[in-house]
Amino acid sequence: MSLLARLYKRRIVNVNVNIVLAGLFALVPVAVVVEIVHRYFLGNREVLTHSEKFIISAVTIVTDIVSDVTFFYVLHWMANHWPQKIPGEKLAEVVGEGAAPGYFKDATLVQVERMVLSPLLYTIWTVTQIAMMKMGVAPVWATVMGFCTATACIRTIHTMWMVRTARRLRKHARGS
Numbered sequence: 001m002s003l004l005a006r007l008y009k010r011r012i013v014n015v016n017v018n019i020v021l022a023g024l025f026a027l028v029p030v031a032v033v034v035e036i037v038h039r040y041f042l043g044n045r046e047v048l049t050h051s052e053k054f055i056i057s058a059v060t061i062v063t064d065i066v067s068d069v070t071f072f073y074v075l076h077w078m079a080n081h082w083p084q085k086i087p088g089e090k091l092a093e094v095v096g097e098g099a100a101p102g103y104f105k106d107a108t109l110v111q112v113e114r115m116v117l118s119p120l121l122y123t124i125w126t127v128t129q130i131a132m133m134k135m136g137v138a139p140v141w142a143t144v145m146g147f148c149t150a151t152a153c154i155r156t157i158h159t160m161w162m163v164r165t166a167r168r169l170r171k172h173a174r175g176s
Contacts, residue, residue: 026067125150
């Protein structure tokens, strides 16, 4: 088995990969909706008012939430629960992380953790996006820059959270 496949079998890696991929996939409909709003509802002007920038940010957040959550559930199911992916074994069991929880419970746990972090994610994203638009960057590119900045920050924080949780669960399982 290749090194990448072995790494991907680790839950912390596949959750992070799936979240980043879901975010990247969600960025497509987000960019399309931002472009449509900018072009057809805000007059496609280079200079936007303060309230128009907030409209673009609000549209970004709503579209991202719907798209990202949908893509994540699909990717998480494919990576961890797809029948016959690894005959007779769930992904977590392969690397000795214990029995993998059911699909919906597992994916929802990750989504709850993400929901807790989402105010910070969208604050970083929106602040970056608005700052970029104030500097004259086109709304779609400002959206992409905000996404990249926010994703890097939140993936780091969420990874630390998942590592800490996994350590506590292992310690609790050993009875320490």
